[in-house]
Amino acid sequence: MLVNILFNLLLFIVIVNSIKIPFINNTILKPTFSSNSIIIQNHTCKQCLCMLNSSYIALNCFPNNTCQFFYTFPNTYQIQTIPTARLYFPKQIYPNASQCCMPDTQSLLNKLNTAIPTYASVPSPRCLILDNHGYLVTVSQTNNSLVRFYSTNLTIVSQPPSPNFPDSPLNLAFYNDAYYVGFEYFILVIDSNNFTLLHNITTSSLSGTRDMIFLNNGQMMVVASTDNAFLLFFNRSNIVSTNYTFVYQQSVSYTNPHGLWYINDTSFYVTSWGNNAIYSYSAKKNSTLWTEKLLLNAGPIAPSPYGSHLTIDGCKRYWFSLGTYDVLIFDSYGLFLGNITQTNYTVFHAIIANNYVVYLSDNQFNRIIRIDPNIQC
Ligand SMILES: *[C@@H]1O[C@H](CO)[C@@H](O)[C@H](O)[C@H]1NC(C)=O
Ligand SMILES: *[C@@H]1O[C@H](CO)[C@@H](O)[C@H](O)[C@H]1NC(C)=O
Ligand SMILES: *[C@@H]1O[C@H](CO)[C@@H](O)[C@H](O)[C@H]1NC(C)=O
Ligand SMILES: *[C@@H]1O[C@H](CO)[C@@H](O)[C@H](O)[C@H]1NC(C)=O
Ligand SMILES: *[C@@H]1O[C@H](CO)[C@@H](O)[C@H](O)[C@H]1NC(C)=O
Ligand SMILES: *[C@@H]1O[C@H](CO)[C@@H](O)[C@H](O)[C@H]1NC(C)=O
Ligand SMILES: *[C@@H]1O[C@H](CO)[C@@H](O)[C@H](O)[C@H]1NC(C)=O
Ligand SMILES: *[C@@H]1O[C@H](CO)[C@@H](O)[C@H](O)[C@H]1NC(C)=O
Ligand SMILES: *[C@@H]1O[C@H](CO)[C@@H](O)[C@H](O)[C@H]1NC(C)=O
Ligand SMILES: *[C@@H]1O[C@H](CO)[C@@H](O)[C@H](O)[C@H]1NC(C)=O
Ligand SMILES: *[C@@H]1O[C@H](CO)[C@@H](O)[C@H](O)[C@H]1NC(C)=O
Numbered sequence: 001m002l003v004n005i006l007f008n009l010l011l012f013i014v015i016v017n018s019i020k021i022p023f024i025n026n027t028i029l030k031p032t033f034s035s036n037s038i039i040i041q042n043h044t045c046k047q048c049l050c051m052l053n054s055s056y057i058a059l060n061c062f063p064n065n066t067c068q069f070f071y072t073f074p075n076t077y078q079i080q081t082i083p084t085a086r087l088y089f090p091k092q093i094y095p096n097a098s099q100c101c102m103p104d105t106q107s108l109l110n111k112l113n114t115a116i117p118t119y120a121s122v123p124s125p126r127c128l129i130l131d132n133h134g135y136l137v138t139v140s141q142t143n144n145s146l147v148r149f150y151s152t153n154l155t156i157v158s159q160p161p162s163p164n165f166p167d168s169p170l171n172l173a174f175y176n177d178a179y180y181v182g183f184e185y186f187i188l189v190i191d192s193n194n195f196t197l198l199h200n201i202t203t204s205s206l207s208g209t210r211d212m213i214f215l216n217n218g219q220m221m222v223v224a225s226t227d228n229a230f231l232l233f234f235n236r237s238n239i240v241s242t243n244y245t246f247v248y249q250q251s252v253s254y255t256n257p258h259g260l261w262y263i264n265d266t267s268f269y270v271t272s273w274g275n276n277a278i279y280s281y282s283a284k285k286n287s288t289l290w291t292e293k294l295l296l297n298a299g300p301i302a303p304s305p306y307g308s309h310l311t312i313d314g315c316k317r318y319w320f321s322l323g324t325y326d327v328l329i330f331d332s333y334g335l336f337l338g339n340i341t342q343t344n345y346t347v348f349h350a351i352i353a354n355n356y357v358v359y360l361s362d363n364q365f366n367r368i369i370r371i372d373p374n375i376q377c
């Protein structure tokens with residue numbers, strides 16, 4: 001890691017009380033999960049440097065007179081650019097490469113498959129998202145509603161009451177404080193703070209709205225149109241808007257494109273509900289032609305449908321929600337690693353929150369499931 005840091009950033013030395021302290025300008029160490037550190041406010045960086053002693057291995061100086069002293073390096077972190085911030089290494093010791101949380105899949109699955117789940121009843125729940133309030137949100141396909149839960153205990157958030165939709169919601173995405181609810185032929189954009197209906201997005205080739213993702217900081221929305229096997233691309237009218245207009249489409253080579261997963265602005269993945277496979281798409285910047293490739297075929301292990309959604313975790317494991325096969329987990333080369341087996345779920349969507357709290361929607365048995373493996377990352 002030291003080598004990486006030195007290659008990417010310039011390391012300098014400051015002398016405090018005749019001790020040489022290496023530092024990096026415009027940079028902080030950002031733990032991904034909890035960390036063994038303390039935060040001190042209302043102190044300038046100079047004052048914080050004077051407080052350094054042998055207890056501390058690293059110091060972040062934020063631009064707002066806030067300092068973070070690390071006793072040990074977090075296992076999982078990012079090196080983040082913040083103008084005028086500084087990162088110090090008082091002991092001239094540098095962190096190892098950032099690790100993912102729970103790289104040992106079997107140990108993680110043992111914990112998930114033996115933890116006691118929490119359940120909540122919802123008639124035919126579909127997609128799951130965690131929103132800006134920290135709520136777990138789904139749509140009920142049979143109640144035509146949006147359902148929000150406190151994510152820690154799956155108690156329903158009842159106020160304000162959910163809008164009653166004129167039709168069955170089929171998909172749910174979240175971006176910039178708005179819920180994007182997909183129906184057969186249109187997408188409703190709803191303010192996540194007060195349920196105000198912001199937009200009704202549609203186009204003639206939208207047939208069976210499934211997943212939506214956002215590229216280029218929300219400038220482009222990609223929508224899976226499952227019935228006619230198209231990917232549809234919409235452009236945002238202006239930077240503050242949630243109004244998207246159709247710009248182009250691309251047909252896919254398989255049936256029922258369904259779940260989408262964002263990789264970066266020039267790459268994303270699509271699951272096939274019909275084939276139980278995952279396809280990758282990549283394009284040159286600003287190109288409207290996406291190159292499709294088969295990435296992973298779960299068919300040999302899960303021969304019957306339905307490959308509904310993909311979630312990729314920090315260890316680059318692929319959590320593929322496959323209906324009656326529950327969730328099958330693959331590595332990034334497509335090798336099958338294991339599955340979630342606690343009970344007879346029929347998983348429509350699985351998402352992963354901090355410390356590997358897993359949320360599952362069980363469309364057939366009308367429930368949401370929360371599994372907390374009690375891990376501290
Ligand atoms: C920081 O200092 C200001 C002014 O000296 C004071 O009003 C404020 O309460 C302090 N904040 C904290 C968190 O100590
Ligand atoms: C370092 O300073 C902190 C308070 O600033 C103090 O609690 C700690 O005991 C000191 N450690 C050593 C080894 O002096
Ligand atoms: C100072 O900035 C850091 C990093 O942006 C932020 O986490 C923290 O809340 C800020 N502190 C105050 C008192 O504004
Ligand atoms: C780091 O940034 C400070 C301003 O925040 C600047 O005065 C100093 O020259 C920079 N140091 C290096 C080594 O670039
Ligand atoms: C669930 O969690 C929320 C938020 O933490 C809390 O307000 C609520 O009282 C909890 N409900 C139950 C039944 O524990
Ligand atoms: C809904 O909340 C947004 C802020 O999130 C606000 O701008 C808007 O005016 C609110 N609309 C209504 C009808 O209260
Ligand atoms: C959204 O637009 C579609 C197509 O124009 C229309 O059929 C549908 O009723 C509209 N939905 C709502 C809730 O306005
Ligand atoms: C959304 O954008 C389209 C095209 O720019 C425009 O025709 C339409 O009126 C806009 N809708 C709203 C509600 O602003
Ligand atoms: C985007 O992701 C793809 C697939 O992982 C990768 O090949 C490509 O280099 C990435 N592009 C950028 C700009 O990071
Ligand atoms: C790509 O699109 C962006 C936004 O539409 C535009 O600002 C940029 O100039 C385009 N780049 C190229 C190489 O066409
Ligand atoms: C899921 O795991 C269980 C228990 O380890 C195993 O019996 C089952 O065959 C696995 N499912 C698949 C599709 O491999």
Ligand SMILES: *[C@@H]1O[C@H](CO)[C@@H](O)[C@H](O)[C@H]1NC(C)=O
Nearest residue numbers: 343344345346362364365366
């Ligand atoms: C799971 O399987 C048991 C026994 O096979 C069955 O009684 C039950 O209805 C199934 N579904 C759920 C949600 O437990």
